[in-house]
Amino acid sequence: MPPAPVTCSTCRANCCKLEVILMGEDNIPARYTQTDRWGGQVMTRLDDGWCAALDRDTMLCRIYEQRPGVCRDYEMGGDDCLIERRSLI
Ligand code: SF4
Ligand code: SF4
Incomplete structure (x- = not known):
């Protein structure tokens, strides 16, 4: 049987627990x-480990259209994604 396709809809936003360093071109709400x-700017992570911008009900990014460059560059199905998905439980 072929492996199930990798998609964010079968993931608990595992990559949104990683540190996200902001770049000069990012324009993210200060909250x-x-x-x-x-002294660098990063996305805040809350006590549960996830990024502050993650909607805990939908597990989707609240600022998707203006998400940081690091998040835009993160490749669904890429090596880093597959590593993070292994911690799915
Ligand atoms: S770890 Fe991969 S599958 Fe999970 S939310 Fe991130 S990009 Fe999507
Ligand atoms: S900004 Fe959005 S995509 Fe990036 S880590 Fe936070 S919730 Fe995830």
Whole structure:
């Protein structure tokens, strides 16, 4: 049987628990960001581990149209995605 296709709809937004470093061109609402210990801007993660911009009811990004470049570049089905999906439980 072929493996099930990789899609975000069968994932609990695992990659949205990773650190997201913001770049100069990112324009993210300040309520979702914070300064890290080195002075860089990052997406805030809440106590449950997920990014502050993730809607906990739908498990979708609330700022999808203006999500950071790091998130845009993250490839669904890519090596990093497959590693994160292994922690699905
Ligand atoms: S880990 Fe992969 S499948 Fe899961 S939400 Fe992220 S991109 Fe989608
Ligand atoms: S900004 Fe959106 S896509 Fe990026 S980690 Fe946060 S919830 Fe996920």
